[in-house]
Amino acid sequence: MKNILLSIVGLGVVLLLCGACTGGRQIGNGSAPEDFMQFYQRFHRDSLFQRSRVRFPLDGYRIEGGRITAWSGADWAPHRNGLEAIDTTVYRIERLRGEGEIREKIYQDQGGLLIERHFRLLDQRWWLTFYLYVFL
Numbered sequence: 001m002k003n004i005l006l007s008i009v010g011l012g013v014v015l016l017l018c019g020a021c022t023g024g025r026q027i028g029n030g031s032a033p034e035d036f037m038q039f040y041q042r043f044h045r046d047s048l049f050q051r052s053r054v055r056f057p058l059d060g061y062r063i064e065g066g067r068i069t070a071w072s073g074a075d076w077a078p079h080r081n082g083l084e085a086i087d088t089t090v091y092r093i094e095r096l097r098g099e100g101e102i103r104e105k106i107y108q109d110q111g112g113l114l115i116e117r118h119f120r121l122l123d124q125r126w127w128l129t130f131y132l133y134v135f136l
Contacts, residue, residue, distance in 0.1 A: 032124070036102060039126040040082055040119075047078040053127050060116070060131040071131060112136055 043050050051073075058071040069075070083093050086106055091113070094105040100121040107114045118130035 033121055034125050036119070036121075036126055043126075043128070044080055044082045050078055050128075051076065053125070055127055055129055058131055059118075059129060061133075063132075063134040063136075065135075 039053075043053060054073075054076065056071070056073045056076075060071060062069045062071065083095060083104060083106070086093055091106050091108055094103075096103045096105075102119045104117045104119075105115070112135070114132065114134040116130070116132040117128060119126050120129045121127075122129075
């Protein structure tokens with residue numbers, strides 16, 4: 001009985017030391033943040049996945065022809081192209097990476113079109129949290 005108790009205590013000490021070695025992070029599924037580029041490619045390839053990663057009501061607006069419309073799930077059209085598909089001879093592209101956030105901006109120097117999207121890392125998963133579409 002004493003040997004069993006010592007074995008259990010020893011196992012507990014080993015587990016505590018292993019936890020300290022990993023900095024308290026969990027090992028296994030969900031331990032690391034989702035890779036943005038893998039998320040981004042799937043986001044544009046899989047419309048069901050995309051819809052599951054947009055938080056409605058979505059911050060931002062659609063401004064077109066003088067009308068301003070808030071985004072809702074009812075009028076959502078899937079985004080099919082990432083920045084790599086944009087013609088850079090016509091449009092300017094910016095991607096700003098911050099702590100847990102990535103902001104994209106697509107625009108024309110002479111005006112007419114502005115698209116801005118914000119992706120945020122929430123609970124180790126990437127989400128589209130802001131979308132502005134301006135077409136004048």
